[in-house]
Amino acid sequence: MTDTLQRNVVNINQFDRSRRTLTAAEALELLHACRDQAIEAICHAWQGKNTQVEDSLLANADQSPTLETRNLYYAAQGIVHNRGDALTLALRKHFIESFDSRTRATGSSGKETKPGMLSMELALVDEEDFEQSLALSKAAARLRFDSVEELAALDQRVSALLQDPQAKDERNPLGAKAICVAFLAACEQLEVSSQIKLVLLQQFGQRIASDLPKIYQRLNQFLVSKDILPSIRVGLAEHKNRPRHTSAKTDAAETESTDQQDIFALLLQQLIGKGAASGSGGISLPPGTATTASPASVANLINSLTQLQHGVVGSVPVSTVSGFDTGLLQSGSVNILRDIRTAGLVNMNSQVDAFTIDIVAMLFDYIFDDRTIPDKLKALIGRLQIPVLKVAMLDKQFFSKKSHPARRLLDEIAAASIGWHETGEYNTRLFDKLDSIVQSILADFSEDVEIFATLLDDLLDFLVAHQSQTESAIEQSAQNMEAAERAEIAKVVVADEIRRVSEGVQLPEAIREFLDGPWQQVLSHAFTDQGEQSQVWQTNLKTMQDLVWSVTPKRNTEDRLSLVVMLPDLLKHLREGMNSIQIDPKEREIVFSRLVTCHASAVKAGLQLQQELHAGELHVSAVAVVSEDANIAAAGAANTPAPVAGERFDLDAADDMIDDEYTDLARSLKKGDWLEFYNDDGSIRVARLSWVSSMRGIYLFTNNEGMDALTIALSRLAARLRAKEAHVVQAAPLTERAVEKLIHKLQNNAA
Numbered sequence: 074m075t076d077t078l079q080r081n082v083v084n085i086n087q088f089d090r091s092r093r094t095l096t097a098a099e100a101l102e103l104l105h106a107c108r109d110q111a112i113e114a115i116c117h118a119w120q121g122k123n124t125q126v127e128d129s130l131l132a133n134a135d136q137s138p139t140l141e142t143r144n145l146y147y148a149a150q151g152i153v154h155n156r157g158d159a160l161t162l163a164l165r166k167h168f169i170e171s172f173d174s175r176t177r178a179t180g181s182s183g184k185e186t187k188p189g190m191l192s193m194e195l196a197l198v199d200e201e202d203f204e205q206s207l208a209l210s211k212a213a214a215r216l217r218f219d220s221v222e223e224l225a226a227l228d229q230r231v232s233a234l235l236q237d238p239q240a241k242d243e244r245n246p247l248g249a250k251a252i253c254v255a256f257l258a259a260c261e262q263l264e265v266s267s268q269i270k271l272v273l274l275q276q277f278g279q280r281i282a283s284d285l286p287k288i289y290q291r292l293n294q295f296l297v298s299k300d301i302l303p304s305i306r307v308g309l310a311e312h313k314n315r316p317r318h319t320s321a322k323t324d325a326a327e328t329e330s331t332d333q334q335d336i337f338a339l340l341l342q343q344l345i346g347k348g349a350a351s352g353s354g355g356i357s358l359p360p361g362t363a364t365t366a367s368p369a370s371v372a373n374l375i376n377s378l379t380q381l382q383h384g385v386v387g388s389v390p391v392s393t394v395s396g397f398d399t400g401l402l403q404s405g406s407v408n409i410l411r412d413i414r415t416a417g418l419v420n421m422n423s424q425v426d427a428f429t430i431d432i433v434a435m436l437f438d439y440i441f442d443d444r445t446i447p448d449k450l451k452a453l454i455g456r457l458q459i460p461v462l463k464v465a466m467l468d469k470q471f472f473s474k475k476s477h478p479a480r481r482l483l484d485e486i487a488a489a490s491i492g493w494h495e496t497g498e499y500n501t502r503l504f505d506k507l508d509s510i511v512q513s514i515l516a517d518f519s520e521d522v523e524i525f526a527t528l529l530d531d532l533l534d535f536l537v538a539h540q541s542q543t544e545s546a547i548e549q550s551a552q553n554m555e556a557a558e559r560a561e562i563a564k565v566v567v568a569d570e571i572r573r574v575s576e577g578v579q580l581p582e583a584i585r586e587f588l589d590g591p592w593q594q595v596l597s598h599a600f601t602d603q604g605e606q607s608q609v610w611q612t613n614l615k616t617m618q619d620l621v622w623s624v625t626p627k628r629n630t631e632d633r634l635s636l637v638v639m640l641p642d643l644l645k646h647l648r649e650g651m652n653s654i655q656i657d658p659k660e661r662e663i664v665f666s667r668l669v670t671c672h673a674s675a676v677k678a679g680l681q682l683q684q685e686l687h688a689g690e691l692h693v694s695a696v697a698v699v700s701e702d703a704n705i706a707a708a709g710a711a712n713t714p715a716p717v718a719g720e721r722f723d724l725d726a727a728d729d730m731i732d733d734e735y736t737d738l739a740r741s742l743k744k745g746d747w748l749e750f751y752n753d754d755g756s757i758r759v760a761r762l763s764w765v766s767s768m769r770g771i772y773l774f775t776n777n778e779g780m781d782a783l784t785i786a787l788s789r790l791a792a793r794l795r796a797k798e799a800h801v802v803q804a805a806p807l808t809e810r811a812v813e814k815l816i817h818k819l820q821n822n823a824a
């Protein structure tokens with residue numbers, strides 16, 4: 074009940090502030106400044122990396138197995154080399170044209186601009202280009218992921234400037250999709266073939282991915298300096314350690330800091346120190362075990378691990394080895410790495426090998442303890458223990474490099490697992506996809522870690538495609554919520570307008586009932602459907618003002634002549650308004666016939682009419698408007714709204730807005746964040762933030778299929794966080810959290 078009451082509260086102070094917004098010209102000036110800053114920075118970033126693009130294309134050509142693909146890469150490299158400046162100029166041109174078309178379309182009317190009206194949508198009118206459309210969606214989705222915090226804040230600010238709550242995500246004229254569409258249009262202008270366009274788009278997305286968050290960050294800072302939603306702090310500061318959703322094959326130099334700390338060396342130092350401090354020698358090693366690993370010993374160890382990965386120890390099946398539960402190797406449900414070492418299933422020829430096994434084992438301890446991953450999917454990750462151990466043996470940068478393909482694959486599997494359950498078509502497909510990835514690694518991974526990069530890209534493609542599918546379900550829920558919110562706000566706005574027009578005016582009771590009934594519905598429909606800036610809304614307000622004036626006493630000839638002149642237009646607009654809410658024509662004519670009586674009375678002598686009104690002689694039955702017809706009855710069913718200042722519902726004390734760290738935490742949530750909600754019966758509901766209302770701060774949470782919607786207001790969400798009835802699931806990648814916890818534990822033990 075509390076949630077229902079909270080959703081019906083309208084913050085009048087916020088509504089009043091919305092009426093003191095920038096003028097259209099001022100907003101457009103700020104938008105143009107953002108447009109120019111954005112495209113200049115994007116073009117500069119793209120041109121600065123042309124050499125890298127050429128090198129990458131030539132390398133891809135050299136590695137291509139067929140002549141056709143090799144020629145494709147050579148042709149793309151030739152365009153960048155010979156026509157790079159022309160491509161950049163065309164990109165600038167099409168981005169500006171798309172931006173201007175979008176902002177003009179939104180600003181020209183109070184109505185929401187439909188997706189089909191956007192120039193960025195019209196740029197892809199060719200039905201044949203399904204492949205191109207899919208590549209566009211993938212490129213835009215990955216760029217959005219890389220800039221998720223910065224773009225979320227920019228979405229809100231652009232929506233405010235355009236006065237269009239839909240101007241976000243794909244419909245933001247500064248967004249990732251707008252940029253990618255402009256790039257494809259630039260390629261089209263240069264008459265580049267379809268296949269080459271896709272190659273260039275992929276390169277474009279990879280090269281600007283690291284620059285785009287900073288570009289959006291600067292745009293947010295610029296708009297905050299102009300006092301555009303300054304309270305939104307997300308997206309203003311650089312997140313240096315946030316992993317980016319770039320291709321698995323992106324060059325490490327672009328994704329890792331050059332002064333990256335050697336995490337393995339740190340872990341090794343802490344582990345050796347722990348063993349020395351305990352006086353036990355740390356890990357029990359066979360006599361004569363070396364402290365460093367030779368290449369030959371590493372090769373032998375990798376070979377024995379590969380055999381174990383395939384279920385063989387030497388030439389003997391694992392099932393025949395005593396002292397080891399072979400079922401655990403296939404189940405993936407427990408940590409087996411220490412048991413493998415204890416059972417002597419692998420040959421350790423150096424102390425480094427032993428320590429590496431111990432470090433990876435501790436890493437998986439934390440993975441198995443992570444309660445956000447369902448047990449069934451955790452078992453899939455557990456089956457990768459031996460392959461991950463092999464990766465760590467082959468490349469100690471696995472611990473230091475957050476962009477390492479093996480780490481990123483584990484992180485993406487873990488992230489996709491949040492909110493998973495055993496029912497639903499998508500959850501079945503997700504499990505099958507993850508299971509196939511695990512099976513591919515177990516069957517095919519020997520020493521080449523490139524398999525992790527390939528499978529990572531395959532998983533990302535799967536997740537991006539699913540995200541595109543769920544957006545429609547989320548969009549429908551969001552639209553329903555926005556419609557409900559606009560209806561609530563319309564109720565307050567309309568009541569305020571009627572009060573201001575009729576306040577202090579002695580109106581016939583029938584006219585007052587007409588304003589509070591049918592005409593209130595006309596105004597609410599215009600506000601909700603067309604918007605406060607629309608001509609329809611303004612016309613209906615003016616009609617109400619004219620109606621009120623028309624039924625007041627006409628004390629002189631000038632007023633009576635004015636009434637005669639205005640009546641045709643007044644009746645016309647009243648008819649149009651009632652038609653908009655589909656009032657029955659017969660009832661509409663009754664309204665007009667009763668209105669004739671009111672006008673006749675208004676034309677009589679002023680003083681005499683005033684006396685009659687005060688004496689109550691003009692009874693409601695003489696000009697009754699309300700009928701038994703369903704349309705009129707429904708329109709007049711609501712009680713007369715209270716004045717604006719009284720539009721308030723009683724709430725629980727826990728729902729009052731408290732400015733503390735929990736409210737700040739709720740405000741800082743961004744699209745894609747997961748929360749756990751604890752129910753009274755002890756069950757836990759895991760839900761993802763899918764949308765936040767820009768009107769009233771209502772949060773929409775869904776499951777991983779975009780369904781099972783949960784809506785909650787900001788103050789109520791903060792109250793649940795405060796009461797420990799909700800918990801934000803950690804957003805940091807799984808392996809990053811595990812490594813940090815491992816370092817922390819070893820440092821504490823050493824201390």
